[in-house]
Amino acid sequence: MSSTGSYTPREFNLRGLKGISDETLDMHFKLYEGYVKETNKLTEKIAEFIKDKNVDQEEMPAYSELTRRLGFEYNGMVLHEYYFDNLQSGGGIGDPAQSSQFAKAAETSFGSYDVWKTDFVGIGKMRGVGWAICYQNPANGRLSNHWITLHETGNVAGFTPILVMDVWEHAFLLDYKPAERPKYIEAFFSNIAWDAVDERLKKITGVQSARA
């Protein structure tokens, strides 16, 4: 965020992914920049409405629409940053090392990494426009996978995004046909930056909270 309170698009050093072309990335970075710009624009417009400390009846329809759109644009910005940050330039190793924090957390939460992956990939293949996201509950360290419609519907309040996969068609349309989303998901897995994913995990020790 800049000193004036607006967000500046981040630069991501991602090139040479396996199965996801640089052209796709360039287009995707442009789309991400659009979310940052719209977030800033909406925040400014909403500030205009509330600066007289009153939202009157005539203002309510426009104010409501802008506020609803803010949820869409804001989550679009944030989720893309998580997504690009959990990819690795030049490609990754595929599945994580068994000794990794993530593999251990998946085993604790799902019984095994493979069962976790079955769920995450299954969610990624769901029909619709959105995201597959693995979250951690900071209260007890458990992982759970979720489908997010568009950018804003289904995010779990207070949970930490650990692995974020964009399954909007724009994430792969230059490289695969719309019906080939499973191939894109396979490519996504071959580029995951598991070290970055591990860093997002909160190390949970001691007695688990019942708040789950």
Ligand SMILES: [Fe+2]
């Ligand atoms: Fe996207």
